[in-house]
Amino acid sequence: xxxxxxxxxxxxxxxxxxxxxxxxxxxxxxxxxxxxxxxxxxxxxxxxxxxxxxxxxxxxxxxxxxxxxxxxxxxxxxxxxxxxxxxxxxxxxxxxxxxxxxxxxxxxxxxxxxxxxxxxxxxxxxxxxxxxxxxxxxxxxxxxxxxxxxxxxxxxxxxxxxxxxxxxxxxxxxxxxxxxxxxxxxxxxxxxxxxxxxxxxxxxxx
Numbered sequence: 001x002x003x004x005x006x007x008x009x010x011x012x013x014x015x016x017x018x019x020x021x022x023x024x025x026x027x028x029x030x031x032x033x034x035x036x037x038x039x040x041x042x043x044x045x046x047x048x049x050x051x052x053x054x055x056x057x058x059x060x061x062x063x064x065x066x067x068x069x070x071x072x073x074x075x076x077x078x079x080x081x082x083x084x085x086x087x088x089x090x091x092x093x094x095x096x097x098x099x100x101x102x103x104x105x106x107x108x109x110x111x112x113x114x115x116x117x118x119x120x121x122x123x124x125x126x127x128x129x130x131x132x133x134x135x136x137x138x139x140x141x142x143x144x145x146x147x148x149x150x151x152x153x154x155x156x157x158x159x160x161x162x163x164x165x166x167x168x169x170x171x172x173x174x175x176x177x178x179x180x181x182x183x184x185x186x187x188x189x190x191x192x193x194x195x196x197x198x199x200x201x202x203x204x205x206x
Contacts, residue, residue, distance in 0.1 A: 031173045035182045038165040042188055045158035046098050052151045053088075053111060056144065060085050060118065063140045067121060070131035074124050081121045084114040097189075098162070104189035118144070155191050162188045 064078055088110040097103050122141060125132045132138075166187045168174035178185060 031168075032177055032181070034168050034174055035165075035177055035185055038161070038168050039185065042098070042158065042161040042165045043095050045154070045161040046095065048154045049151070049158050050093065052147060052154045056118075056147045056151065057085055057089050057114075059140060059144050059147065060114075063121065063137075063144065066134065066137045066140060067124060067131065070134065070137075071124055071128050074121075077117070077120050077124055080117040081114075084110070084117040088114045099186040099188055101189055108191060115148075159190050162190045166190075 060081060064081055067074065068078055088107075091103070091107050091110055093103065093107050097107060122144070125137065125141070169178045169185065169187060
């Protein structure tokens with residue numbers, strides 16, 4: 001009889017690792033890892049957004065100095081860009097920013113203000129042929145335009161990553177895990193389209 005109990009104990013011990021593996025697979029199938037996985041993807045996408053905005057901020061001082069050399073009379077535009085850059089870079093952002101609506105909005109508004117001022121600065125070149133043909137200016141203009149494109153791509157990827165993450169928090173079975181294991185996880189903020197860009201342009205026929 002003791003031998004029988006010993007064999008049963010051995011069988012249970014041998015079966016335990018397999019049960020643990022099966023349990024792990026069943027939990028994975030229930031989506032228990034989706035929330036942290038999607039969270040990390042969104043954070044990585046956010047880091048790329050910040051990197052691209054930082055790259056743009058680093059290019060602007062050289063651009064301002066180059067334009068100043070040919071168009072010192074454009075003092076107001078140069079000042080607007082310099083101040084907008086200072087404002088945008090003064091906002092402290094990190095991984096927690098994407099779950100902080102107030103800080104996220106400040107960051108988005110500051111970057112939008114800088115984009116507008118930068119656009120006006122680049123438009124100044126149209127009135128100065130010497131500036132338009134300056135090799136340094138052309139190189140900086142090309143780098144900034146390339147960075148703007150990368151910003152657009154990074155924002156798009158971030159918006160999609162946040163959509164997936166936020167959807168997981170609100171839908172089954174993710175909502176169950178959000179209420180139990182991941183109660184500290186908050187929905188993430190996303191970029192919005194400025195109201196003026198959403199207005200339908202008026203078309204007039206003469």
